Amino acid sequence: MKNFSFLFLLISATVFAQKNIEFTDEVAAKLAEKPMLCINQQYPNKTAHIINNAEEAVLTPQELHPIFYGCFDWHSSVHGHWMLVKILKTKTSFAKSAEIIAILDNSFQTDKMKKEADYFTKYEVSQNFERTYGWARLLKLDEELAFWDNPKAKIWHKNLKPLTDEILRLWKNYLPKQTYPNRTGVHPNTAFAMSFALDLARATGDKDFEKMLVEKTKYFYLKDKDTPAYLEPDGSDFFSPSLEIAGLMRRILPQNEFVTWLNQFYNKRSIENISKIPVISDINDFQTVHLVGLSFTKAWCMKGISDVLPKNHPLKEKFKKTANVFLENGLPLVFAGNYGGDHWLASFAVYALSNE
Numbered sequence: 456m457k458n459f460s461f462l463f464l465l466i467s468a469t470v471f472a473q474k475n476i477e478f479t480d481e482v483a484a485k486l487a488e489k490p491m492l493c494i495n496q497q498y499p500n501k502t503a504h505i506i507n508n509a510e511e512a513v514l515t516p517q518e519l520h521p522i523f524y525g526c527f528d529w530h531s532s533v534h535g536h537w538m539l540v541k542i543l544k545t546k547t548s549f550a551k552s553a554e555i556i557a558i559l560d561n562s563f564q565t566d567k568m569k570k571e572a573d574y575f576t577k578y579e580v581s582q583n584f585e586r587t588y589g590w591a592r593l594l595k596l597d598e599e600l601a602f603w604d605n606p607k608a609k610i611w612h613k614n615l616k617p618l619t620d621e622i623l624r625l626w627k628n629y630l631p632k633q634t635y636p637n638r639t640g641v642h643p644n645t646a647f648a649m650s651f652a653l654d655l656a657r658a659t660g661d662k663d664f665e666k667m668l669v670e671k672t673k674y675f676y677l678k679d680k681d682t683p684a685y686l687e688p689d690g691s692d693f694f695s696p697s698l699e700i701a702g703l704m705r706r707i708l709p710q711n712e713f714v715t716w717l718n719q720f721y722n723k724r725s726i727e728n729i730s731k732i733p734v735i736s737d738i739n740d741f742q743t744v745h746l747v748g749l750s751f752t753k754a755w756c757m758k759g760i761s762d763v764l765p766k767n768h769p770l771k772e773k774f775k776k777t778a779n780v781f782l783e784n785g786l787p788l789v790f791a792g793n794y795g796g797d798h799w800l801a802s803f804a805v806y807a808l809s810n811e
Contacts, residue, residue, distance in 0.1 A: 457581075457627075458657060459690075461488075461603065463519075465579070465640075467504070468799045469705070471737055473683040476595060476779055476782045476783065476786070476808065477808070478545070478805070478808035478809055480546055480549065481798060482786070482808070483542050483545075483546050483549065483805070484543075484550060484551065484763060485790070486538070486789065486801040486804055486805055487538070487539065487542055487551055487555070487801070488801075489535075489789070489801035489802075490526060490536070490538050490539055490801060490802065491528070491551070491554065491555065491558060492797075492800050493525050493526040493532075493535065493797065494526060494529075494536065494539075494558055494562070495525050495536055495558070496525045497515065497516050497517055497524055497525060498516075498524070499794065500516040500528070501526070501527055501528045501685075502516050502519060502520075502528070502529075502582075503528065503584065503585070504519055504578075504581075505578070505580045505581070507578060507579060507580075511578075512759035515651045515789065519574065520570075520571060520574065521567040521570050521571065522562045522563075522567045522568065522571050523571065526798040526799065527794065527798040527799070528798075529584075529585055529589055530588055530592050530642070531799040531802075532587035532807055533589060533592040533593050533596055533623055534595070534596070534799070534802040535594045535681065535799070535801075535802055536559065536562060536596055536800075537595055537596040537599055537802060538801060538802035538806075539555045539558065539559060539590065540559065540596065540600060540603075540608070540611075541554055541599055541766070541805055541806075541807070541809060542555065542601070542624045543559075543605075544603050544605070544608070544748075545809065546719050556607060559607070559611060560607075563610070563611040563614045563615060564614065565609070565614050565657030568614050568615060568617055570618055570620045571617075571773065572618040572620070572621045572673065575621050575622075575625060576621070581627055585735065586625070586629065587626065587629075587637045587643070587645065587649075587652075588642040588643065588644070588647070588648055590622045590625065590626055590652075590807055591647065591648035591650075591651035592650075592651070593618065593619065593622050594619065594622065594623075594651055594652055594654075594655040595620040595651045595654070595655070596615070597612070597615055597655065597715070598654060598655045598658050598659070600612035600615060601658065601659060601791050602658060613705075614733070616640075623661075623664070626664075627663075627664060627667065630667050630668070633645070633671065633766055635675075635709040636675040636676070637693075638696045638700075638738070639687050639689075639692075639696065640687065640688055640692025640693065640694045640695065640696050640749075641689075641691060641692060641693060641694065641745065644673070644694045644696065644699055645675065646676070646696070646699035646700045646702065646703040647678070647702075647703075647752075649671070649672060649692055649703055650670055650699070650702055650703045650706060652668055653668045653669070653672075653703070653706055653707070655663065656668060657772075660785070669707050670810075672703055672704070672707050673707070675718070676700050676704060677704075679700065679720055680719045680720060681719070681720075681722055681725075682697045682700070682720050682721065682725060683725065683727045684696075684697035684698075684725035684726075684728055684729050685720065685724045685725045685727075686719065686728075686745070687696045687728060687729060688733060688749055690743070690746075691740070691742040691745045691746070692745060692746065692749055693745040693746070693747075693748030693749050693752060693803070694749070694752050695729055695749065695753050695756065697720070697729060697756065697758035698727065698729060698752070698753055698760075699752070699756060700720075700800050701717060701720060701721075701760055702755075702756040702759050702760060703759050704716055704717070705759060705763045706718075708747075710763060710765065713763060713764075714764065714765065714768060717760070717770070720785075727767075729753065730773070732745040732780070732781070732784050733747070733749045733750060734746070735747060735788065738773060738788060738791055738792040738793075738796065739792050739793045739795065740795065741795035742795075744795045744796040744800070746790050746798055746801055747785055747788045747792075747796060748784070748785075750781040750784050750785035750788075751781070751782070751785050751800075751803040751804055751806070751807040752803065753777075753781050753787070754778040754780070754781040754782050754807040755778075755807045755810075757766075757774035757775070757777055757781070758774070758775065758807075758810060759779040761774040761775040761776055761778070761798075774792065778807075781807075782804075782807060782808065785800075785803075785804060785807075788800075789801055789804055
């Protein structure tokens, strides 16, 4: 916590004085430091690998995953890579571009990526690995690379393809069998993952996958009413379960149908509750720090919902302003804790700031 006051003032000077928080070069530079430091940091690590035999018990994180072994866990490494790609793509004269390119060149190698893809078929239960949070993060990385007219990006995207293809195969096999959505506020949340999957399907013109996702979304959530969002959050949530659902539904429904659905989905009590800033009792606790991420995910959901609402809807301006409040709250906290937040929070901030 000793550097908190300095960093708070630094970011406040460049960000908080603005009427609308912007993704400036200065903010991007501070945030980029986090994944740049941890992408090649192997320990501490949570592999989530199911050990099938004694030989597997001694495998290191890097032996299991030659690319996405750093940043504490596989999915955080994936969205750390996404964040660096996003910064390179949007900050064309970024001071640390050469360093980032070197990191990504080291990661996006053909042989390494093939091993990452092979992991999902090599082990008996690995087809469930990172389902569906990590899968969603991987598809967002693929989407970012696919639509960047840059020579390096084209190589990286081509090399990523074996892993992307494997994730798409697994997801298309799993989705018809998924009977119920997961409504948690952490990794398994179904609405979050399906939102990213739908973004990828539409961006790449995968009509079959898009149709599957839209139909399943309606099956899961179209009849939802009076969601009990007044009970949110749980003690380690980094998602608002209700806002993730609304964020998915705004992607699939025409505006008038979405407004009708949204008006029945939320009541006043729930709206008031989800607009509250999360209370962080111990930012150095690896689970409690999730609540910092909650500010960023609420911000990007509220911004996305606000963008599709008609001008006269009472939540349009409320969600837009509240999203900014969440960003103001969350940004300085990215730099206030320990590795429990350092390994992942910056990428959440970048996604929220980039108005996805």
